[in-house]
Amino acid sequence: MMNLDAKIPAGSLENKWTDYKGHCKLVNPANKRSLEVIVVGTGLAGASAAASLGELGYKVKAFCFQDSARRAHSIAAQGGINAAKNYQNDGDSVFRLFYDTIKGGDYRAREANVHRLAEVSTNIIDQCVAQGVPFARDYGGLLANRSFGGTQVKRTFYAAGQTGQQLLLGAYSALNRQVALGKVEMFERHEMLDVVMIDGKARGIIARNLVTGELERHFGHAVLLCTGGYGNVFYLSTNAMGSNVTAAWKAHKKGAGFGNPCFTQIHPTCIPVSGDHQSKLTLMSESLRNDGRIWVPKKQNDTRKPNEIPEEERDYYLERRYPAFGNLVPRDVASRAAKERCDAGYGVGTTKQAVYLDFRFNLINKYGRAEANKLGIQNPDEATLINLGKEVVKEEYGNLFDMYQKITNENPYEVPMRIYPAVHYTMGGLWVDYELMTSIPGLYALGECNFSDHGANRLGASALMQGLADGYFVIPYTIGNYLADEIRTKSIPTDHPAFVEAEKQVADRLGKLHGIKGNRSVESFHKELGKIMWEKCGMARNEKGLKEAIEEIKKLRASFWSDVFIPGEINEFNPELDKANRVADFLELGELMCVDALNREESCGGHFREEHQTEEGEAKRDDDKYGYVSVWEMNGDCNWNLHKEDLKYEIVKPSQRSYK
Amino acid sequence: MEHQNLNLTLKVWRQKNASDAGHFETYPVSGISTEMSFLEMMDVLNEKLIAEKKEPIAFDHDCREGICGMCSMHINGRAHGPWKGTTTCQLHMRAFNDGDTITVEPWRASAFPVLKDLVVDRSSFDRIQRAGGYVSVNTGNAKDANNIPVAKENADLAFAAAACIGCGACVAACKNASAMLFVSAKVSQYALLPQGQPERTTRALNMVAQMDKEGFGSCTNTGACEAECPKEISVMNIARLNREFMNAGFMSNEG
Numbered sequence: 001m002m003n004l005d006a007k008i009p010a011g012s013l014e015n016k017w018t019d020y021k022g023h024c025k026l027v028n029p030a031n032k033r034s035l036e037v038i039v040v041g042t043g044l045a046g047a048s049a050a051a052s053l054g055e056l057g058y059k060v061k062a063f064c065f066q067d068s069a070r071r072a073h074s075i076a077a078q079g080g081i082n083a084a085k086n087y088q089n090d091g092d093s094v095f096r097l098f099y100d101t102i103k104g105g106d107y108r109a110r111e112a113n114v115h116r117l118a119e120v121s122t123n124i125i126d127q128c129v130a131q132g133v134p135f136a137r138d139y140g141g142l143l144a145n146r147s148f149g150g151t152q153v154k155r156t157f158y159a160a161g162q163t164g165q166q167l168l169l170g171a172y173s174a175l176n177r178q179v180a181l182g183k184v185e186m187f188e189r190h191e192m193l194d195v196v197m198i199d200g201k202a203r204g205i206i207a208r209n210l211v212t213g214e215l216e217r218h219f220g221h222a223v224l225l226c227t228g229g230y231g232n233v234f235y236l237s238t239n240a241m242g243s244n245v246t247a248a249w250k251a252h253k254k255g256a257g258f259g260n261p262c263f264t265q266i267h268p269t270c271i272p273v274s275g276d277h278q279s280k281l282t283l284m285s286e287s288l289r290n291d292g293r294i295w296v297p298k299k300q301n302d303t304r305k306p307n308e309i310p311e312e313e314r315d316y317y318l319e320r321r322y323p324a325f326g327n328l329v330p331r332d333v334a335s336r337a338a339k340e341r342c343d344a345g346y347g348v349g350t351t352k353q354a355v356y357l358d359f360r361f362n363l364i365n366k367y368g369r370a371e372a373n374k375l376g377i378q379n380p381d382e383a384t385l386i387n388l389g390k391e392v393v394k395e396e397y398g399n400l401f402d403m404y405q406k407i408t409n410e411n412p413y414e415v416p417m418r419i420y421p422a423v424h425y426t427m428g429g430l431w432v433d434y435e436l437m438t439s440i441p442g443l444y445a446l447g448e449c450n451f452s453d454h455g456a457n458r459l460g461a462s463a464l465m466q467g468l469a470d471g472y473f474v475i476p477y478t479i480g481n482y483l484a485d486e487i488r489t490k491s492i493p494t495d496h497p498a499f500v501e502a503e504k505q506v507a508d509r510l511g512k513l514h515g516i517k518g519n520r521s522v523e524s525f526h527k528e529l530g531k532i533m534w535e536k537c538g539m540a541r542n543e544k545g546l547k548e549a550i551e552e553i554k555k556l557r558a559s560f561w562s563d564v565f566i567p568g569e570i571n572e573f574n575p576e577l578d579k580a581n582r583v584a585d586f587l588e589l590g591e592l593m594c595v596d597a598l599n600r601e602e603s604c605g606g607h608f609r610e611e612h613q614t615e616e617g618e619a620k621r622d623d624d625k626y627g628y629v630s631v632w633e634m635n636g637d638c639n640w641n642l643h644k645e646d647l648k649y650e651i652v653k654p655s656q657r658s659y660k
Numbered sequence: 661m662e663h664q665n666l667n668l669t670l671k672v673w674r675q676k677n678a679s680d681a682g683h684f685e686t687y688p689v690s691g692i693s694t695e696m697s698f699l700e701m702m703d704v705l706n707e708k709l710i711a712e713k714k715e716p717i718a719f720d721h722d723c724r725e726g727i728c729g730m731c732s733m734h735i736n737g738r739a740h741g742p743w744k745g746t747t748t749c750q751l752h753m754r755a756f757n758d759g760d761t762i763t764v765e766p767w768r769a770s771a772f773p774v775l776k777d778l779v780v781d782r783s784s785f786d787r788i789q790r791a792g793g794y795v796s797v798n799t800g801n802a803k804d805a806n807n808i809p810v811a812k813e814n815a816d817l818a819f820a821a822a823a824c825i826g827c828g829a830c831v832a833a834c835k836n837a838s839a840m841l842f843v844s845a846k847v848s849q850y851a852l853l854p855q856g857q858p859e860r861t862t863r864a865l866n867m868v869a870q871m872d873k874e875g876f877g878s879c880t881n882t883g884a885c886e887a888e889c890p891k892e893i894s895v896m897n898i899a900r901l902n903r904e905f906m907n908a909g910f911m912s913n914e915g
Binding site: 048051052055066067068069070071073075076085087123125126127128129130131132134135136137138139140141142143159160162164165166169172173174176177179180186188211240241242274275277278279280282283402403406407409472473476521523524565567568572573575576 | 677711812853
């Protein structure tokens with residue numbers, strides 16, 4: 001039976017974390033030196049955790065599948081990171097960030113975790129600035145902020161459209177310092193392929209050296225999975241090509257509960273698909289919704305060019321439907337609204353699966369006029385205003401505009417961007433308690449890899465916040481509470497039968513995969529899985545579609561295991577084998593996502609069951625029946641048992657989300 | 661939106677492993693849409709090779725949005741190909757014409773040994789960063805962020821330097837295989853910020869020493885690095901690194 005005690009500390013919400021820190025067990029510095037911790041993944045969560053634990057004196061081993069820790073996909077986060085600093089004097093506070101996050105998540109996240117996240121958010125900004133992260137600044141030399149969706153304050157810190165890059169390079173620099181000091185040992189081009197369990201506790205991993213193909217055994221008193229999300233189950237997503245679920249899935253198969261697998265975030269502003277050759281989708285940051293207005297023509301199947309459609313014939317549908325938040329509604333709401341317009345025949349572009357994101361209004365009126373005032377230009381004409389505005393927009397989002405032009409061959413300074421929703425983030429993930437420990441003792445999950453903070457929909461600029469909160473400010477305390485009881489556990493030699501057996505299982509699976517020698521490429525299976533998931537477990541889901549999807553995935557999985565072809569050898573650099581291993585896990589996860597979506601007969605956040613909607617087409621929750629976290633336990637080969645963690649709201653009263 | 665299909669001839673460097681001598685192989689590809697990225701074209705070729713039960717071409721890639729720095733192809737003699745300020749993954753096929761022959765090689769530098777086909781080992785870059793590319797501040801020691809004001813001009817210059825993605829195009833483009841642009845970008849970022857001052861001299865000395873130890877060549881101010889850098893990192897950073905290095909030498913307390 002799975003233990004789902006969330007171990008939330010007693011006491012008032014705002015004192016829980018302080019009380020926890022004041023009472024958790026500590027490990028003295030001499031003992032830390034003999035305690036070993038394995039960190040898998042070097043994105044924001046992994047790099048910050050490995051660096052912080054190294055600083056504390058633990059012996060850390062960090063692993064990443066890329067050629068350098070700096071390449072983890074956190075690097076690609078664009079728009080920003082939230083923190084309740086209230087530097088803008090616009091009424092922000094820890095409570096407001098907490099409240100916005102709970103509401104944004106459609107009341108499916110834990111209050112205590114989210115409040116802790118909001119509390120430490122301010123420390124993150126301080127820490128990153130101290131490391132030399134070059135955030136955007138105002139002329140007075142102080143930090144600048146921008147707005148993101150689902151909030152009415154400006155609390156997002158940023159570095160142009162490459163905030164994730166700068167934060168990750170900050171964490172990477174802290175990690176490098178610990179590597180140089182010998183506190184962290186770094187393993188690049190290594191992929192974790194199993195967790196090793198001894199006496200019911202996680203005690204190490206089996207990793208494959210992706211250059212030589214060799215399997216390696218690594219011991220740890222505790223193992224941290226910081227391995228990101230599983231959006232690539234859809235094949236097309238904004239994730240990096242290598243992003244995968246494998247590490248988390250191996251943990252799940254060893255007994256770790258998987259929380260809310262069907263909670264997927266579809267991001268409203270991505271560059272639309274251009275053809276069958278498409279290998280990934282590119283995000284256009286949510287921060288663009290600060291300054292871009294989203295619209296479609298009022299007339300169906302309008303074939304005119306966007307700049308030829310007069311103002312009065314444009315439907316700014318988000319401003320029309322949600323006047324209080326306008327273009328800055330949360331992502332799930334904005335995505336569904338775009339789909340609704342396109343399905344109703346108002347879509348634009350050649351495929352009609354796109355809407356416009358238009359900067360012209362703010363180029364002229366917001367930035368152009370402000371610059372003209374600064375320069376003392378009286379009665380400027382429109383061309384002057386556009387030129388002045390362009391310079392400001394370039395500074396804020398230049399890299400995004402350049403990227404758009406390279407991909408589409410259109411100039412977004414002149415014509416509106418065409419955008420459409422795409423898979424971006426997964427709120428679901430390994431179930432963890434308040435201490436970030438999974439249901440396996442000694443196995444932790446941090447960052448996007450866990451399910452904990454974003455409920456059924458994540459607010460923009462909160463993923464970076466959570467990754468760094470978990471790594472810099474949560475795990476350094478909570479891991480001590482576990483390791484304090486492990487100081488008598490000597491390092492276990494890796495010739496222990498559990499390591500031998502785990503390595504043998506991994507080797508057998510690789511051999512089996514490689515030995516199939518069928519006729520279809522790994523890529524073709526992945527594409528087919530993605531299509532099923534997108535059509536039947538994507539932006540809108542229903543009972544019939546989900547049941548069909550489950551059967552189709554089962555069939556596809558059987559076909560994969562009998563007909564996949566993997567060229568090359570096992571004991572060499574073999575990217576096709578790496579990919580096959582990951583796709584094999586996606587073929588199991590995809591089924592679980594559909595099972596979870598079928599079970600949850602309500603709509604909440606990114607999970608939209610067509611059977612459950614209000615008359616205006618908004619998500620209709622059922623708190624009495626589904627006010628819980630679905631935690632799935634795998635029994636044998638793709639059979640799952642459902643466990644429930646009831647969500648108790650003591651401070652926030654769940655109500656229908658309104659952004660009108 | 662409007663696209664055409666191209667028929668191309670690819671000459672690609674194939675090398676089984678680090679000890680293999682390596683050679684070029686020629687592959688015809690057809691029906692390549694101008695809407696594809698360069699790597700999507702490589703995907704098409706690889707799928708074709710797999711269908712023929714041949715080994716696909718190994719190449720490094722991950723984010724495919726120009727920021728992770730993993731992709732690294734030398735295309736028609738230029739690092740990341742013909743477009744200015746663009747990584748291989750963001751290069752699109754409309755840059756080429758029907759009937760073109762395209763040569764694809766890995767980065768060429770002794771400090772970047774080839775692992776397989778187009779994949780090279782850039783761990784020398786990580787080791788240079790570990791020699792001093794950080795501010796020594798432990799987690800939890802920071803004061804309120806706005807207690808460290810930074811003049812906007814310096815903050816912007818530091819950001820422009822910090823935008824380096826560590827891809828190694830600067831080394832590949834340089835006739836001496838020098839890593840000066842890469843090293844100078846990191847040294848500059850910290851030299852421009854108040855947070856970087858306490859370790860300013862040791863950082864410049866140690867990172868340069870590690871760069872030399874890794875076997876990168878010397879800088880002769882040709883400027884190919886800046887011209888080919890996908891993030892358009894300025895050679896002014898190299899000038900700043902030279903000043904930092906000189907000052908560090910003069911200011912050193914060592915006898």
